[in-house]
Structures are given as structure tokens and as C-alpha cells.
Amino acid sequence: MKVTVFGIGYVGLVQAAVLAEVGHDVVCVDVNAERVENLKNGIIPIYEPGLTPLVQRNYDAGRLQFTTDAAFGVKHGRIQFIAVGTPPDEDGSADLQYVLAVAKTVATYMETPKIIVDKSTVPVGTADKVSACVAAVLAERGVAIGFDVVSNPEFLKEGAAVADCQRPDRIVIGTDSQAVENKMRELYAPFNRNHEKLIVMDVRSAELTKYAANCMLATKISFMNEMANLAEKLGADIEKVRQGIGSDPRIGYHFIYPGCGYGGSCFPKDVQALVRTAEKVGYVPALLKSVEAVNSRQKEKLFGHIQAYFDGDLKGKRIALWGLSFKPNTDDMRDASSRVLMESLWAAGAVVQAYDPEAMNETQRIYGTRSDLTLMGTKESALNGADALVVCTEWNAFKAPDFDLVKDSLTNAVIFDGRNLYDPDMLEEQGIAYYGIGRGRSVLSFA
Ligand code: NAD
Numbered sequence: 413m414k415v416t417v418f419g420i421g422y423v424g425l426v427q428a429a430v431l432a433e434v435g436h437d438v439v440c441v442d443v444n445a446e447r448v449e450n451l452k453n454g455i456i457p458i459y460e461p462g463l464t465p466l467v468q469r470n471y472d473a474g475r476l477q478f479t480t481d482a483a484f485g486v487k488h489g490r491i492q493f494i495a496v497g498t499p500p501d502e503d504g505s506a507d508l509q510y511v512l513a514v515a516k517t518v519a520t521y522m523e524t525p526k527i528i529v530d531k532s533t534v535p536v537g538t539a540d541k542v543s544a545c546v547a548a549v550l551a552e553r554g555v556a557i558g559f560d561v562v563s564n565p566e567f568l569k570e571g572a573a574v575a576d577c578q579r580p581d582r583i584v585i586g587t588d589s590q591a592v593e594n595k596m597r598e599l600y601a602p603f604n605r606n607h608e609k610l611i612v613m614d615v616r617s618a619e620l621t622k623y624a625a626n627c628m629l630a631t632k633i634s635f636m637n638e639m640a641n642l643a644e645k646l647g648a649d650i651e652k653v654r655q656g657i658g659s660d661p662r663i664g665y666h667f668i669y670p671g672c673g674y675g676g677s678c679f680p681k682d683v684q685a686l687v688r689t690a691e692k693v694g695y696v697p698a699l700l701k702s703v704e705a706v707n708s709r710q711k712e713k714l715f716g717h718i719q720a721y722f723d724g725d726l727k728g729k730r731i732a733l734w735g736l737s738f739k740p741n742t743d744d745m746r747d748a749s750s751r752v753l754m755e756s757l758w759a760a761g762a763v764v765q766a767y768d769p770e771a772m773n774e775t776q777r778i779y780g781t782r783s784d785l786t787l788m789g790t791k792e793s794a795l796n797g798a799d800a801l802v803v804c805t806e807w808n809a810f811k812a813p814d815f816d817l818v819k820d821s822l823t824n825a826v827i828f829d830g831r832n833l834y835d836p837d838m839l840e841e842q843g844i845a846y847y848g849i850g851r852g853r854s855v856l857s858f859a
């Protein structure tokens with residue numbers, strides 16, 4: 413099928429490449445000319461395992477094209493995906509300006525009927541806004557061309573985006589039209605082979621499904637972080653508690669890992685956006701507000717521990733930081749816990765020696781050159797002469813370090829572990845002070 417994807421970011425690029433791989437003829441349109449030019453030259457804008465060869469081979473085969481030419485894109489696809497960003501606006505609501513700009517573009521250039529697919533995460537009622545926008549432009553043009561707007565939210569996880577798109581748990585389609593459902597079935601048939609994955613529902617329920625999924629996952633994490641904070645005060649070990657509760661299949665082991673808070677481009681903004689949606693319809697979302705509040709506090713936790721350990725005096729302290737991306741296997745630093753930590757450390761006069769396997773360029777892009785941040789070439793060099801080691805992201809490369817080297821390189825043998833990677837007993841034996849999240853023995857609880 414001929415498909416057009418507007419927005420070549422994490423979602424649009426991965427979705428487009430995966431659709432091309434099964435034989436669809438895909439044109440990707442983006443307003444970012446540099447990004448488009450780079451892609452044509454084989455430079456992939458994001459780090460995502462497996463993405464580079466996938467894009468390259470489909471580009472070479474001519475099934476995947478990149479352009480800034482919106483008219484060409486609109487002409488190409490019967491199906492037009494909207495996969496642009498929906499960042500928070502000033503009050504935390506999802507900003508729909510990019511989504512509506514694409515709707516306007518499609519309406520401006522369409523000459524034949526189109527199925528417009530909302531792939532971006534958008535608040536309930538957005539499909540109606542997209543429809544109204546397209547209808548208004550068509551009316552201005554004085555033409556009557558049929559179109560449908562479908563909700564088809566994306567559930568991929570960064571770091572596993574290719575695999576998630578190739579083998580989705582479910583494909584949610586929001587439409588009331590049988591003809592549109594049939595077209596979407598045809599599009600996704602290669603991904604719907606072994607058992608039925610399409611869940612077809614009305615548009616509003618599909619839009620809410622996306623927010624409900626992310627908010628449920630964020631709730632699990634904030635719940636566990638609250639338990640971890642309690643465990644810390646009560647002398648219990650949250651890692652034991654996690655196993656104790658995860659073994660109940662009604663709870664399960666997924667998404668109950670405590671840590672230094674959830675980040676990324678989705679959970680923080682989507683929880684916030686659903687709070688605003690609720691408030692706009694006169695509902696007080698007490699649980700969601702708490703999920704958000706617990707997470708904001710959790711992101712300050714490592715700094716609280718470090719500050720308490722150094723008796724509130726961080727001026728001139730040198731902190732080794734392992735892990736900058738918001739999670740492993742991505743270079744994405746949007747809303748990463750590492751940023752909250754670094755900014756607090758800098759405000760307190762500390763300097764940071766940081767290392768991340770993939771997010772060094774992104775860190776440089778965000779923070780530029782500053783005297784209190786040194787980006788180090790290896791995790792070992794980040795330790796040299798530092799007063800403490802902090803772990804923010806659970807990259808595999810950090811899971812089994814040479815603790816003798818860690819001890820010898822640090823001027824002060826102490827580890828603050830935001831992802832509970834290490835065994836407190838083992839570190840105690842090695843003579844390294846260790847503060848995880850909710851590990852019972854911590855005496856450094858902050859207020
Ligand atoms: P992104 O910021 O990585 O990419 C968005 C792209 O859209 C950019 O390349 C930008 O230049 C382009 N763009 C903006 N306006 C445009 C226009 N008018 N025409 C064409 N291109 C335009 O965003 P993302 O992370 O891929 O997220 C996209 C949407 O998908 C968001 O709504 C997000 O919430 C949702 N989502 C993201 C993830 C994720 O893990 N990143 C997962 C599921 C859903």
C-alpha cells in the first residue's frame with residue numbers, strides 16, 4: 413500500500429521503516445530539512461537498536477523515501493500518518509499545533525480521498541479537531557473530497573522501538589467506519605498473523621486508551637517508588653519486597669522497578685496532559701496528580717542523598733555520573749532524571765564528570781560547553797579523582813563494574829545508585845559505602 417508518514421522522529425521513522433520492510437511503499441515528510449538530508453545520506457537522527465540497517469535497506473530498495481515536499485507526500489499515500497510531536501504547552505496540556513499543521517497540509521494538497529491516521533499521542537477529541545480542520549480547508553478550497561480520521565496510537569518503547577513495532581502486543585484502531593477498518597486491517601495484515609491483535613473501537617476510546625496505558629504504567633512506578641521511600645525509613649529492602657509482590661500474577665514483575673524517577677518523552681508529559689484533560693471536564697484526577705508529584709520528588713532523591721552524605725556542602729565536589737539517557741538503549745534525554753540531578757549539583761557548586769554509552773552528543777547539544785561538566789570517553793575515566801559515583805541509568809555496561817577500580821579511582825569510596833544495580837552486602841564487603849533506592853540501610857533519607 414502507499415503510505416505517507418508526517419514526522420520523522422522516534423515514532424514516525426520507526427513506523428515508516430517497519431511498514432516499508434513488509435513491502436509497503438512509504439514516503440516520510442518532515443519540516444526539518446537537515447534531518448531529511450541526513451537520512452538521504454544514511455545518517456539516522458536517533459539511536460535505536462536495529463534501526464540503521466532497517467532504514468538503509470528499505471531506502472536502498474526504494475520503498476522508503478524522505479522529503480520535505482509536503483505536496484508530494486500528500487499525493488503519495490492513501491493513508492496519511494500524523495506522527496509529529498505533542499509537547500506540553502504552558503499549562504501542561506498537549507500542544508496540538510504540529511498535529512493540526514499536518515491536518516491543514518493534507519487538506520491543502522489532497523486531490524483524492526485520504527485516511528488520516530492520528531499516530532501521535534493526542535487528547536480525547538483531537539480526531540474531531542483534525543476533521544474540522546480538514547473540512548474547513550477543503551471548504552475554503554471549494555472542493556468536496558472524502559476523508560476519514562482514525563485514531564491509531566503507538567505503544568512502542570524507546571530502546572526496543574523496532575522490535576515493538578515489528579511485533580506489537582496490540583494494534584488499537586479507533587474508527588466507526590467498516591471501510592476504514594478494512595483498510596487498516598490490510599495495512600497491518602503482516603503484523604497480525606498469528607493471533608488477532610487488532611482491537612477496534614470508537615475514536616474517543618482509542619484516544620483515551622493511549623493515555624490510560626501510559627498513566628497505568630507511570631502509576632505502577634510511582635507506587636513502587638513510594639514503597640521504596642517507606643522501605644528506606646522502615647529498614648526494609650524494596651528489592652525483596654518487589655520480588656515478594658511481583659510473584660503474584662495479579663501484580664506481575666513488569667514496571668515495578670523502583671528508581672530515581674521515570675523520564676522520557678511520554679510518561680511525564682502524558683500524565684500531565686491527562687490531568688489537564690480531566691480538569692477541563694471538571695474531574696479532579698487525585699491519583700494522577702499524586703503519580704506526578706511522587707515522580708517529581710523521586711527525581712530529586714539522588715541529590716538529597718548526596719547532599720546529606722556530604723553534610724550539605726557540595727561546593728567543589730567532583731561527582732562521577734554514569735548514565736545520562738532517560739533509560740538504557742536510547743540517546744534520548746527528554747525529562748531524564750540525570751538532568752534534574754546534574755542541574756541540582758551545579759546549583760550547589762559541584763562539578764560533574766559524566767559518561768553515557770550513547771547520549772554524549774545529546775548532552776553536549778543540550779548543555780553546550782560549561783566548566784562544571786566534563787564529558788568523559790569511558791566509564792572508567794569518569795571516576796578519576798571523583799568524590800562519589802552516581803548511577804542514573806541501568807545500561808548493561810554499568811551492571812558489573814570492576815569495584816576495585818571504582819574504589820581506587822574515587823577519592824571517596826561511595827556509590828549512589830539510582831537504579832539498584834548492585835548488591836549492598838557485596839559492596840559493604842568491598843569497603844564501598846552504598847546508597848540505593850529503598851534498600852533499608854540508607855540513613856540518608858531526605859525530608
Ligand atoms: P519527535 O520529536 O522525535 O519527532 C517529531 C518529528 O515531527 C520531528 O522530526 C519534527 O521535525 C517533525 N514535525 C513537526 N512538525 C511537522 C510538520 N508540520 N510536518 C512534518 N513533520 C513535522 O517525536 P516522537 O518522540 O516521535 O513523538 C511523536 C508522537 O508520538 C508524540 O505525540 C508522542 O507522544 C508519541 N509517542 C512517542 C513515543 C516515543 O517513545 N517517543 C511512543 C509512543 C507515542
Ligand code: UDX
Nearest residue numbers: 566567568569570667668669671674675676678738739
Ligand atoms: C513508554 C511506554 O512504555 C510505551 O508503551 C509508550 O509508547 C511510550 O512511553 P518509554 O518512555 O520509551 O515508553 O520507556 P519505558 O520503558 O516505559 O520507561 C519510561 C521510564 O520509566 C524510564 O525513565 C524508566 O527508567 C522508568 N521505569 C520503567 C522505572 O523507573 N521503573 C520501571 O519498572 C520501568
